[in-house]
Amino acid sequence: METQDSKGKIIKETFPSEVVSIVGDLLAGIVLSLLILPFDSFLVLLLMIPALLSLRGNLSGPFIARTSRDLVIGNFSKRSWIENVLATYTLSIITAIFIGIFSIILNLIFFKLYILSNQYFITIPIISIVLTLSISVPCSTGLNYLAFKKGLNPNNVVNPVMTAIDDFSTVFCFFLTIIMLGVP
Amino acid sequence: MGLISGTLLSSNEEILYSIPIMLLIIPALNSLTGDISTVLVSRLTTHLYIGTLSPKIKISERLKEDFYGLLITLLLSLVSLLFLGYLVGVISGIKIINPLLMSFIITLTILLLFFIMFITLFIGAIFLFKRGMDPNNFLIPFVTSLADFLTPLFLILFIIIFI
Numbered sequence: 001m002e003t004q005d006s007k008g009k010i011i012k013e014t015f016p017s018e019v020v021s022i023v024g025d026l027l028a029g030i031v032l033s034l035l036i037l038p039f040d041s042f043l044v045l046l047l048m049i050p051a052l053l054s055l056r057g058n059l060s061g062p063f064i065a066r067t068s069r070d071l072v073i074g075n076f077s078k079r080s081w082i083e084n085v086l087a088t089y090t091l092s093i094i095t096a097i098f099i100g101i102f103s104i105i106l107n108l109i110f111f112k113l114y115i116l117s118n119q120y121f122i123t124i125p126i127i128s129i130v131l132t133l134s135i136s137v138p139c140s141t142g143l144n145y146l147a148f149k150k151g152l153n154p155n156n157v158v159n160p161v162m163t164a165i166d167d168f169s170t171v172f173c174f175f176l177t178i179i180m181l182g183v184p
Numbered sequence: 185m186g187l188i189s190g191t192l193l194s195s196n197e198e199i200l201y202s203i204p205i206m207l208l209i210i211p212a213l214n215s216l217t218g219d220i221s222t223v224l225v226s227r228l229t230t231h232l233y234i235g236t237l238s239p240k241i242k243i244s245e246r247l248k249e250d251f252y253g254l255l256i257t258l259l260l261s262l263v264s265l266l267f268l269g270y271l272v273g274v275i276s277g278i279k280i281i282n283p284l285l286m287s288f289i290i291t292l293t294i295l296l297l298f299f300i301m302f303i304t305l306f307i308g309a310i311f312l313f314k315r316g317m318d319p320n321n322f323l324i325p326f327v328t329s330l331a332d333f334l335t336p337l338f339l340i341l342f343i344i345i346f347i
Binding site: 007010015019026028029032043047048049050052053058065068072073102110155164167 | 190
């Protein structure tokens, strides 16, 4: 599959997914600039958002890449998928705790805004990333499988589409989490 | 890296409030750089595993095809982003200051990042593969964080320089 990919094929397969990704990310941008910006604690919340977007990319990116690699080289199995999912969730929760701790430290050093209590710094990243992954994991597995079955290269197609879904769901789940927790 | 990026954005609140379109397009810019780089890492890794790219730092036909393919995809995506971003900005009533100069700054940021990423990832993938490691596991987290940090950094830097 990869051996035959000319630049034309790369463009043909990657560009449409990239447009989908851009649309999803602009929706995330709307949530950010219209729904999260009005919060009193916006500057503190903004501290966590890029980290959560990175975390989502850092964990679901390799998850998608490993799944597509397994499909391309014929190593895909239920067991390898379950191991992949468990590893992704465990790493997400551990990293979300670190995001919370480092956000507290950065806030104390640079901003000194005491609008949020420390428990919010820990619970917001954990809840929002678990919610996001619960959308991301089934979607990306399904897309990987569908792309492969249709003869498309999952490496070219799935990542950009999932970035759109994931970035929008990260910002939206973040918004839902701060609403649920009653963040000022 | 993500937290540094957040700190960078939060500490430049005057830019965020005076150029509100920044908040609208930052997720799209971050993911555009991240997506293209992730596709590159995934492709390089698969090429290395199936042997269509030799684990040596040299320019090959396979590498050139990937470079031009991804560069053209990036440019087409950038045009779509600028068009859709402008449209969404107008519809949602978000203020757009100096659209031509902003388009130039965004293009400059994305192209600069693409060249940095391509060279770094190619060398990184070869290096990791030669040591028996899966480049996907190391480079994708690295590239996503790097893109999320460098995109707002270059964007803010160019805004300070040009606006």
